[in-house]
Amino acid sequence: MSDLIIDITEENEGTYQAQLMGHYGVAKPILDLNGAEDVTEGILSEDQESAYILAEFLLEHQEAGLLPPIVEIADVVAAYDFAIERFEELKK
Numbered sequence: 001m002s003d004l005i006i007d008i009t010e011e012n013e014g015t016y017q018a019q020l021m022g023h024y025g026v027a028k029p030i031l032d033l034n035g036a037e038d039v040t041e042g043i044l045s046e047d048q049e050s051a052y053i054l055a056e057f058l059l060e061h062q063e064a065g066l067l068p069p070i071v072e073i074a075d076v077v078a079a080y081d082f083a084i085e086r087f088e089e090l091k092k
Contacts, residue, residue, distance in 0.1 A: 004064060005055050014046035018055050022064030029064075031055060032072040039077045043087045053090045057083065 006019040006026065014034040020027045031051050036044040044050035054076065058067060061080070077083045 004059050005052065008048060008051045008055060010048060010051075016048065016051040018051070020055060020059060020064035020067070022066075024063070024065030027064040027067055029067045030070045032070060034073070036073045039074045040084050040087055043084055043091065044073065049091075053087055056090050057086055060086075 004021045006021055008016050008018045008031070011017050011030065014032065014036070016031045016033065018027075018029050018031050020029070031054050033044065033046045033050055033054065036046055036050055044053060054071070054073060057076070057080075058064075058071065080086075
């Protein structure tokens with residue numbers, strides 16, 4: 001797990017508040033994993049482990065301070081062709 005992930009706590013079912021360290025300080029995006037099993041072909045679910053995997057993936061591709069306030073799993077999968085494969089690698 002990345003040292004840039006400070007904490008991830010559940011807000012509501014399938015929705016998590018992340019605290020991610022970035023060059024501009026601590027970013028606190030909401031990670032929305034609702035429907036994760038459908039859009040990730042069963043690789044991720046709506047649990048906290050999946051939220052950590054999503055945060056790790058996001059930090060590989062973007063500075064924490066540049067993330068939008070709400071990150072939806074469906075948008076991430078749509079934006080990155082290789083996202084599902086990378087989620088699977090990070091899950092191991």
